[in-house]
Amino acid sequence: MGDLRADWRLRLRRGDAHGPVCGAGVLVDQRTALTCAHVVRHPDAVMWLEFAENGALEPVAARVMPGGWLPEGEHGEDVAVLRLDSPRPRARPAPLDPVLRAGTEVYATGYAEGFDDGMSLWGRIGGASGERVQLDAVTKAEVVRAGFSGAAVCTRPLEDRPVRVVGLVVSRRGDLGEVLPENNRLAFSYLIPVDLIARLSPLIRELSGPDAWDHAFEERLERWFGDPDEDPVKITVVPPGSGKDRSLRHLLHRADVVHRGGDSRPHLADHALGRISFPVGEYLAYWDWLLGTARRPAGPAPAPARPVTLVVDGLDEEPRPGPLLELLLRLRELGFRLLLVLRHEGGTGWNAARDDLLRPALFGHADVLLGRLEQAEFGNAIRRDVVDSASLDSVTETADLRRAELRRIAAAPDPQRQLPMLRALLRTLRGDLDRQGGR
Structure with a gap:
């Protein structure tokens, strides 16, 4: 399932750290964030980005990066790509997904007036509205409102598929033009899909591709x-x-x-x-x-x-x-x-690093873990009151078997074959220690 809190969900203030909350944003790598151009207002504006769901991450100023100003135009864009003044590598970036399917259940967290700590609204992906995509809310009260612009539109987390960000909230529309969605007869939210942003921004195209991360x-x-x-x-x-x-x-x-x-x-x-x-x-x-x-x-x-x-x-x-x-x-x-x-x-340097550093280190580490396994096995035997003159030879049976395996690896004639065997033994030893309570 997805985490309740996300580092990549951003709350935006305009001007400085004490400016008014003006919208939301999405961290897409340690130096880059997305929001709506109408939230930023001007391409030379300074925005203040807060990690609303992770207080351990310091807020940071950000500005529109070169080529990152994509104000509303004929293709439905309303995007600003921001460059952080200093990177935030400790923050996990948003998992961007350019694939968008009608009917997918999604949600967005924004910062409407009176809800500076955030509020989440749910809906489903509706049809296309030009280059934008309609969000169908269950009730009119769940249509987005001021403070949601730039918020990540996320899929529902499932056991076999984590949360994905498929777009940014960009606008809403009511048939009567009322400010509150519920005062209209019909009201809808709209998003800009990641696919469109990727077509407009080479950086976002790179970050949303299947090989963007490992x-x-x-x-x-x-x-x-x-x-x-x-x-x-x-x-x-x-x-x-x-x-x-x-x-x-x-x-x-x-x-x-x-x-x-x-x-x-x-x-x-x-x-x-x-x-x-x-x-x-x-x-x-x-x-x-x-x-x-x-x-x-x-x-x-x-x-x-x-x-x-x-x-x-x-x-x-x-x-x-x-x-x-x-x-x-x-x-x-x-x-x-x-x-x-x-x-x-x-x-x-690969051969020397393997022969002089890696292989000796793995042999030495295996020996250390074996010593701990012996102690753990012996200690558990004492606690179970099974140690006597007849059982002394068997209380460290697992460690004895592993040590014999280590001797066989050391005797292998091909040093290159030793490495996978050593790694396999170390994995086994860590599992043995977990079972014996030695870690």
Whole structure:
């Protein structure tokens, strides 16, 4: 089912953060929003965008982007494409859908007078009215009113199909011309379909296409960022300009440290070490060690309070990947989790990253999870009071089986075959730990 609240639903104020509420809008990526041109009024106006359903997201000013002023004309357009003054990557963008079918049940949330916190009205997709599309309300009281212009027209969430945004509320009409819909004999709402907006705006055409996002990749990355038991090193290929690339950009805020291929290694070392608390006088020693200009300091290494995630965006865009990979190996010794992004299949640095970083990290992580599984199994056996001299050999039976599997993987003659086997074992170990209560 769909979430009750949506980051992409926007409440608009005109002029500044304290201006009057004047309509609604839709966030379509971290820097772009849609609303109606008549809400903005002028192409040089400053609008204030509020994330009405997520108070954790800061409001932001926005202006019409170049080519984004599409005032009402012969084709039924009444659209303004806004560029946010600063991006909001933590906000989930609207799922745009250019496919619109008559009879589909839809709803819109707007900000009518007296309802600054929002009110939702329901209806069904009716027939075409020129380039606009009619919304048939169940009752006249559910026809849109002032404050709904620019609101997302959304499909009803279903188990097998989440909410989709199929258009923007643009206007209403009553046969008697009365302000309140219920004072007319007939009253209808109208929307501008996403399909029309996409024909008018190349950016919206790109964002509403079937390959605009890679949601399966997003789910995997969300899981990786959120679960420290996921693989400590992850390598992925993200072609530039792809839906996968757009999804990655929206999730980079989850990383503690981001390093772009070709950027300064000293800057990376400084930024990474800033995530760790050092005893007085040890910082520079570790900085020199990370850059390969000194030996590793004696004694136990300081560890971050929680696992630190580092994204290397464009490993294959690094002019000399060798020194960078050596630095990353040392960061792994300090407990950093690494996401290595290559921009091209088989790009520079792939083989070394796989052999020197990925495979050793997966073997080491499997060993850590096995140790936790053994402890969990043994602890559960004690709690069940089944540990005695006759059962000592069997209380960690699952962990023993998994450890034997790890030895078989380590003995495999082809290193490339080890990787899928290791990943499968790690998935199994995480499931074992869930069942044993070890996570």
